[in-house]
Amino acid sequence: MYSEQFSLQTYNTFGLDVTTHAFFEYSDMQKCIDFFRAQRYKKPIFILGGGSNVLFTKDFPGTIIHPNNKGIRIVDETQETVFVSVAAGEVWDDFVAWVVEHNFYGIENLSLIPGSVGASAVQNIGAYGVEAKDFIHEVVFYDADTDEMRSFSNEECAFGYRSSFFKRRHDALLCISHLVFALSKKEKYFLEYGNIKDVLPDSTSLSLIQVRNAILFIRETKLPNPEFIGNAGSFFKNPVVTKDKADKIREKFPHMVSFPVSETEVKIAAGWLLDELGCKTFRVGDAAVHEKQALVLINLGHACGNDFVRLAERIIQHVNSKVGIELEPEVIFL
Ligand code: FAD
Numbered sequence: 001m002y003s004e005q006f007s008l009q010t011y012n013t014f015g016l017d018v019t020t021h022a023f024f025e026y027s028d029m030q031k032c033i034d035f036f037r038a039q040r041y042k043k044p045i046f047i048l049g050g051g052s053n054v055l056f057t058k059d060f061p062g063t064i065i066h067p068n069n070k071g072i073r074i075v076d077e078t079q080e081t082v083f084v085s086v087a088a089g090e091v092w093d094d095f096v097a098w099v100v101e102h103n104f105y106g107i108e109n110l111s112l113i114p115g116s117v118g119a120s121a122v123q124n125i126g127a128y129g130v131e132a133k134d135f136i137h138e139v140v141f142y143d144a145d146t147d148e149m150r151s152f153s154n155e156e157c158a159f160g161y162r163s164s165f166f167k168r169r170h171d172a173l174l175c176i177s178h179l180v181f182a183l184s185k186k187e188k189y190f191l192e193y194g195n196i197k198d199v200l201p202d203s204t205s206l207s208l209i210q211v212r213n214a215i216l217f218i219r220e221t222k223l224p225n226p227e228f229i230g231n232a233g234s235f236f237k238n239p240v241v242t243k244d245k246a247d248k249i250r251e252k253f254p255h256m257v258s259f260p261v262s263e264t265e266v267k268i269a270a271g272w273l274l275d276e277l278g279c280k281t282f283r284v285g286d287a288a289v290h291e292k293q294a295l296v297l298i299n300l301g302h303a304c305g306n307d308f309v310r311l312a313e314r315i316i317q318h319v320n321s322k323v324g325i326e327l328e329p330e331v332i333f334l
């Protein structure tokens with residue numbers, strides 16, 4: 001499907017009322033390849049999945065490509081591992097539900113993260129002690145600059161915290177077609193993060209669906225549902241600082257929430273930091289800070305992209321002046 005002057009209001013989870021010069025949606029990867037080959041698009045080009053990690057600061061002046069290809073199938077298995085191929089246009093949580101239903105272990109803690117399967121590799125999505133990179137075996141994509149299908153192993157994707165080769169090159173025309181996940185056939189859970197154990201039922205035997213339900217419950221009580229309150233999850237990344245710097249901040253704020261990253265580095269919970277520094281009352285126009293999770297910026301109704309830009313600048317400046325940390329947005333500004 002190709003349209004011009006297309007509204008993106010339902011294609012970004014902030015619910016911002018913006019339009020794109022052109023919009024192209026495909027359900028068959030070959031159609032995507034043909035579209036690029038025909039070169040009838042207007043640049044800039046941006047590949048938009050569920051729009052749950054982007055901030056449109058203005059109308060988009062070029063072409064939005066929206067993958068909507070579907071399909072999940074088992075492509076290989078060993079005694080312990082199953083390899084599942086999944087199309088980039090699948091909704092991430094539909095895929096997690098399928099995996100849990102089939103009794104494969106690994107990604108259940110990533111339940112209910114909004115967005116598409118393709119973006120899970122771009123973002124290296126993570127939650128409750130698990131990251132997509134722990135289970136991504138292969139990423140297959142079309143490189144429109146060289147007009148070829150390419151395949152990257154997990155190592156070649158160069159995953160980092162909410163980052164990957166694809167994220168760092170999001171100006172390049174790399175359109176992910178599908179991913180192959182390597183999941184465990186043997187029972188194995190990740191229950192150490194936060195309060196997961198507290199919300200699980202008291203029982204000696206545990207099931208995947210119980211773990212998924214616990215994650216759904218935790219997320220639903222803390223994170224705003226974008227269907228009702230526009231948001232893009234954590235607006236900023238949790239900052240990683242030297243241990244020395246973290247120790248200095250802890251002297252001033254003894255209850256600082258932080259996690260060791262290496263022998264010399266510590267990750268500070270930015271949500272806690274914003275809360276502690278009084279950012280929950282900050283507001284610019286209809287862009288505000290969520291009362292239950294300060295790391296999430298929300299649309300109170302009629303915010304525009306620029307309200308979020310100004311709110312984010314205000315928060316960054318405030319945090320920098322108080323503790324000397326420059327917060328980095330996780331959300332992509334367009
Ligand atoms: P988009 O926002 O549309 O795009 C993100 C990036 O992926 C862009 O660079 C885009 O170009 C690229 N992209 C998308 N599809 C393709 C493709 N097929 N080929 C190439 N590039 C592509 N994230 C977490 O990690 N953990 C969380 O717990 C979490 N919780 C959230 C909770 C809420 C309420 C919300 C709204 C967001 C949350 N997020 C979380 C952020 C978001 O869900 C993820 O970043 C998600 O992966 C974005 O998916 P998307 O399809 O919406 O991507």
Ligand code: EPU
Pocket residue numbers: 126127128129194222232233234235236237238257269270271272273275291292293294295330
């Ligand atoms: N906290 C506060 N006040 C707040 C918010 C948080 O004190 O207003 C405290 C919490 O009590 C907790 C700590 O800060 O002790 C961390 O909070 P939380 O467990 O909610 O996690 P987070 O660090 O804010 C990260 C990810 C989330 C992911 C959760 C769960 C980033 C940027 N965010 O949030 O991912 O769901 O952990 O693993 O790493 C996303 O990337 O969009 C996202 C939502």
